[in-house]
Amino acid sequence: MFAKPFKVKSNTAMKGSDRRKLRADVGSSFPALSTDNLSDLLPPKEELNVVKVYAHKGESLSIYVHGKNPILFELERNLYPTVYTLWTFPDVLPAFTTWPPVLEKMAGGADLMLPGVVVPSTGLPEVQQGQLCAVNLVGSRAPVAVGVATMSTREMLASGMKGKGFNILHTYKDQLWASGDKSGPPVITAVITPMETEAAPVGEQEDQLVSHNSVSETSIPETQLENLYLFEVAAEASHEREDMAADDAKHETQDSEDCHPSPQEAMDNLLNQCFFHALKFKVKKSDLPLLTSTFLRNYLFTCCPEGQQVDIKKSSYKKLSKFLQVMQQRKILKVKELSKGVESIVEVDWKHPDIRSYVAPVSEPPAEDMDGGDEHLYQPPEIITLYGISAKMLPLFQESGHRKGDLLTPSDVRSMIISYVKTNELVHPENKNFVTVNPVICDCLLDRSEQNDITFLKWDDLVTRCLERMQHSHQVTFAGCSPVIRKGNIEHIDISVAQRSSNKKVTMIKNLESYGLDPSSFASLLQQRVQASATCTALPGAKDRVQVQIQGNQVSQIGKLLLEHFKIPRKYVNGLDLSAKSSKKK
Numbered sequence: 001m002f003a004k005p006f007k008v009k010s011n012t013a014m015k016g017s018d019r020r021k022l023r024a025d026v027g028s029s030f031p032a033l034s035t036d037n038l039s040d041l042l043p044p045k046e047e048l049n050v051v052k053v054y055a056h057k058g059e060s061l062s063i064y065v066h067g068k069n070p071i072l073f074e075l076e077r078n079l080y081p082t083v084y085t086l087w088t089f090p091d092v093l094p095a096f097t098t099w100p101p102v103l104e105k106m107a108g109g110a111d112l113m114l115p116g117v118v119v120p121s122t123g124l125p126e127v128q129q130g131q132l133c134a135v136n137l138v139g140s141r142a143p144v145a146v147g148v149a150t151m152s153t154r155e156m157l158a159s160g161m162k163g164k165g166f167n168i169l170h171t172y173k174d175q176l177w178a179s180g181d182k183s184g185p186p187v188i189t190a191v192i193t194p195m196e197t198e199a200a201p202v203g204e205q206e207d208q209l210v211s212h213n214s215v216s217e218t219s220i221p222e223t224q225l226e227n228l229y230l231f232e233v234a235a236e237a238s239h240e241r242e243d244m245a246a247d248d249a250k251h252e253t254q255d256s257e258d259c260h261p262s263p264q265e266a267m268d269n270l271l272n273q274c275f276f277h278a279l280k281f282k283v284k285k286s287d288l289p290l291l292t293s294t295f296l297r298n299y300l301f302t303c304c305p306e307g308q309q310v311d312i313k314k315s316s317y318k319k320l321s322k323f324l325q326v327m328q329q330r331k332i333l334k335v336k337e338l339s340k341g342v343e344s345i346v347e348v349d350w351k352h353p354d355i356r357s358y359v360a361p362v363s364e365p366p367a368e369d370m371d372g373g374d375e376h377l378y379q380p381p382e383i384i385t386l387y388g389i390s391a392k393m394l395p396l397f398q399e400s401g402h403r404k405g406d407l408l409t410p411s412d413v414r415s416m417i418i419s420y421v422k423t424n425e426l427v428h429p430e431n432k433n434f435v436t437v438n439p440v441i442c443d444c445l446l447d448r449s450e451q452n453d454i455t456f457l458k459w460d461d462l463v464t465r466c467l468e469r470m471q472h473s474h475q476v477t478f479a480g481c482s483p484v485i486r487k488g489n490i491e492h493i494d495i496s497v498a499q500r501s502s503n504k505k506v507t508m509i510k511n512l513e514s515y516g517l518d519p520s521s522f523a524s525l526l527q528q529r530v531q532a533s534a535t536c537t538a539l540p541g542a543k544d545r546v547q548v549q550i551q552g553n554q555v556s557q558i559g560k561l562l563l564e565h566f567k568i569p570r571k572y573v574n575g576l577d578l579s580a581k582s583s584k585k586k
Helices: 016-029 035-041 083-088 100-107 153-158 204-209 222-235 237-255 263-281 292-303 320-329 394-400 410-423 439-445 459-469 519-530 555-565
Strands: 007-013 048-054 060-066 069-075 078-081 095-098 132-137 143-149 164-171 333-339 342-348 382-388 434-436 456-458 471-477 484-487 493-499 505-510 534-538 546-551
Touching: 007 534, 016 035, 016 048, 016 078, 035 083, 069 083, 083 143, 100 132, 100 143, 100 164, 132 164, 263 292, 263 320, 292 320, 292 342, 320 333, 320 342, 382 410, 394 410, 394 439, 410 459, 434 459, 439 459, 456 459, 493 555, 505 555, 519 534, 519 546, 519 555
Parallel strands: 095 132
Antiparallel strands: 007 048, 048 060, 060 069, 069 078, 132 143, 143 164, 333 342, 382 471, 434 456, 471 484, 493 505, 505 546, 534 546
8 A cells, every 4th residue: 555655635733632532543443552552652742643645546544643653544444553553562463474575575565475474383363354464574573564364364274375365554664664764673583483284285385385394584495485475476366467457558658658758858848849939939039138037927838838838847957047058058048147136038049940940839639637637627616605494583484384404595585585574464564665573573583672672674684684693504516516515604715915034925825625626736836827936734723624825925816816717706715905016106
């Protein structure tokens, strides 16, 4: 599971209530841990973080971190200890022993095959199918892997110790271990003597793993162990398919490397295309000198083919200044620092062969995922405000056949009120703009201090009071998804500007998730547009919420991105009035 790097979604400190719940869950999941053990594992007065991550195959899981080391991870509501925890509490799980050469295979993503399991003279631990187990190496009790048994101990022995024994989830030297302090296993000595048995032979090589004599770690050639292990792995159909697919993909990639450039090469090609297109068709001599930042934003970016986006950080140049320096060495243009720290293009050689030979490409279909294709496919959600009928308001809606808890739209509420008033003949006989207050309206809509003074209400006042006293909810519907109803009003996208040290300003955006916008993708797109540093940080006090922070007052650009690009209605965006005021006088 952790053979390849994982993607971190969020990293937050755990609250006291969450820590207590985790402690209870750990105690019930691992009864071998005593109260003192739990206090050592989860110290009540020390910081404990929960890190939400996505594994390389897409699994979503939580990792609990104490100090620098991950101590537990949670997958599908099941808790698993890491090797760091098992080194402190080696007897928490039943342990099986294997040979050192097998560890390298497991760390690479392979499961543990039964021929690689050493059977001690005392016999194998008694486990059931699906039970969590630890794996250690010959000569040490320090666990080096955590896995789930694919069969019971009885079934393992009945199979002649052939086939897959354990689905390995985490090992020493995998990416989860590497996220900690990278310490090695402690010395917990143990002497493992293979079981003396006259079990039925299961192959000449396997007999060497279950010997009639005491066998040391070095008595079996490493190459023989690896051959046997790989033979068993290949016998598994699923592993065979994965290996064949991986080999085919590798050969295909090698054979077509020239035809299919790497993402970095593709970005270099796009950058060069946009650069020469801008110089040949956009930039004029009268535009010079031209700020390099203005050239990037108003000329180079606008020359991108539809559906694509230049991201210099993904190119081999990494920075615009380095790219322009290369172009200057090729004598295509000249860049000077006209003022301190500000570079400008001061000269362009339009007769340069590279510019003259450039031909604009024929329009092609938009390339996928160059700009994070999700933005182009994004459709704003349909948001409907709903009002729930409370017990106090129920008398006004009973005649319409509604019950407590029913949800109505504002137009439905207005229609029900009008129907109730007309059915009970409450319209004022002399002025139809007023409604007579009867006992039901009095109890539902008037405060105690008003009940003796108010006898008539205007229509608008009647409906407004009704909506204010109902339970607020909202329904959100994304394209292709079922509607989701939540209590309360939907949180608006909030834009704020804060001042940091040295009079520098930063702009913060939160609540993007409520509208189906990924904060990381939004930050990346915004960063490309304004060429300023953008980061995503955990939102204090909000679980699984992230806010985007970008340097400078970027409210104007953020507003354009939300209102024009993503089509978010203006009424759901707060803080648009905080944009920087222009200092130019008209």
